[in-house]
Amino acid sequence: MSSEGQDRRPTMADVARVAGVSAMTVSYTYGQPARVSAGTAERVRRAAEELGYVGPQPVARSLRRGRTGSIGVVLGEHLTYAFDDPQAARFLAGVAQVCAEQATGLTLVPITGAASDSARVAQAAVDGFVVWTTSDDDPVLDAVTATGLPAVVHGGPARSGLPSVGIDDRAAARAIARLAFAGARAPAILSFPLDRARSAQVLSGPDPQAAAFPVTRNRLAGFKEAWEETGGSWSQVQVVVCAVNSARLGAAATAHLLDDDAGPDALAAMSDELALGALHTAHEVGVAVPEALALTGWDDTDAAAPAGLSTLRQDLRDHGARCARIALGQHDTGTPPPWEVVRRRSTRPTALP
């Protein structure tokens, strides 16, 4: 008549007792089935079923093994942006793909911008980290480094000392802007945020170095170089910062630009979403593309080809997959991810280089 805890989750010891074997045998039954004879394994399974034992308690297993079987993804200041931003979603899909293949969990680490973020990173039960594009001075990077776990930053700042995955945004931006700005009089740019506050603003020829995000900085620098190559003056180039990567904001930003009499006649956007929004506005307002407005995007998403959008092709899904492998401690291929300028109807025909 001893009072036994009836509804406590059963442990290996419980199963072992019922099956009449040692705890180690139960452990082997789940962890290394080849180590156990068929008959014994069967008896263990039956005892487990009888008790409602669903398998080794994952936390205890992780502690003993020293691995959690999960990687952490740090998505920047607002976790929910990840799902609003199609670029982030594509990247995540690549991470998720590798995780699914390798039976690895994927933990999204919630970051809020508060000082407690470092603690959250330190307390994430993971074997490695993937950090989605962030600013150079993000304290989260230090927290990730301090854990000593394998980590990788996407489009990452070299400053952090962590490995990074991404293309040469500066060279790529130069290449796509040569196409966008060919024969232009007044180019403009639809940009990602320049600072962590994600403030929306319109600037004239901002210093690319002022951008806190390496990806944004490098692309701006590339755009600037391409325009100055043609003898143009950067200080007169309008840069509209879109707080969120969406067609809606791209459309609104373009409406603003075209509202001016001296509106742009070339527009380079940092994403296809922004560019497609711009295309929509151009149609609506009756501005001919590419004759009156040349337009380029970035990424070559599914919607770009049907829309005839010239763009810079890169495969964010593949970037995500590469990051996941690195975070899992597997070495990268070494070759940088490819990129390519894709010419379509939204830019003026130019002589091929």
Place this chain on the structure above:
Amino acid sequence: MSSEGQDRRPTMADVARVAGVSAMTVSYTYGQPARVSAGTAERVRRAAEELGYVGPQPVARSLRRGRTGSIGVVLGEHLTYAFDDPQAARFLAGVAQVCAEQATGLTLVPITGAASDSARVAQAAVDGFVVWTTSDDDPVLDAVTATGLPAVVHGGPARSGLPSVGIDDRAAARAIARLAFAGARAPAILSFPLDRARSAQVLSGPDPQAAAFPVTRNRLAGFKEAWEETGGSWSQVQVVVCAVNSARLGAAATAHLLDDDAGPDALAAMSDELALGALHTAHEVGVAVPEALALTGWDDTDAAAPAGLSTLRQDLRDHGARCARIALGQHDTGTPPPWEVVRRRSTRPTALP
């Protein structure tokens, strides 16, 4: 001259030794700072910094505490669908929001459709589960139930015995279809998959009960009821199954339907994405909406209003947030999530009920 493991991650015991206090004091310094005097806490912090100790090892802490501080989200057979499907993304954003607020981790459990999925669920180190819309017979549901952890299913099957979050899809479908099918001669439906294989197909008046996913089943049943209320025959209603929730597939499906001479003059879609694709095709082919084709979506996403799409409004983000709270063991508000028919230009004017 004892050989000490130099690059092993330091533990609380190491910090305690350096700081000249007990391990418990170190533990309290991190877990219950009020329990430790200011001076001692300072000494502990300094020792930790010296050793590169970043805080309690999360796995050991979880084992001892019996909680992981993380919830698991099971996203159905292909994890990567989650990021391709805007509906799933909105739902996830709601889950993520609550997790961020409550400083809780969010673990995506990789499901591949293989038999090993149950093991993956059992091995997820989480305190609760959120299951995204799945079929009634999904073995993952049993695996989730077997863990004994708090769990909730979105749009879920009552069969599983787990609590679920979602609207009354049948009633909602009836309401929106009354609008879509008003005055119609030949209605059609753009549907989500009917089976776990996600096979794309075109059916005439399929039995709603044959759909494996409760959400799809209930919506089909509601559409059927609405059409039969008008005296129409369900068996002649074309149902096009779209394997993935995207405007692209909606457009293709609609092109197929309109290709027929006896094409539909009313179209109810199970998502705004599908409906917007349909709208696009209608414009392209020159079919007047709503005169020649009445059209309804589902969700009332951001793009619905500008497009003038009549739709059934529900807030998937809110559903996600509710699910997260339930998975965290917090009780739900009790009131079911609201829904509402939104009339816009894509349907024919009808007398109000």
Place this chain on the structure above:
DNA sequence: GTGCATTTGTGTAACGCTACACAGATAGGA
């Protein structure tokens, strides 16, 4: 029957942390 490799099962000892009970020091009230 001997010798050796293979198969199968069993204790032991952590993995790193924290709940709990307890003890010494300090303070305050009578």
Place this chain on the structure above:
DNA sequence: TCCTATCTGTGTAGCGTTACACAAATGCAC
């Protein structure tokens, strides 16, 4: 001065698992 209440720090004892070393049983060649 004594008694109680509060503050601060310390051992102990696991949380549930698995790596490891070992032992018994089995198989096989000779």
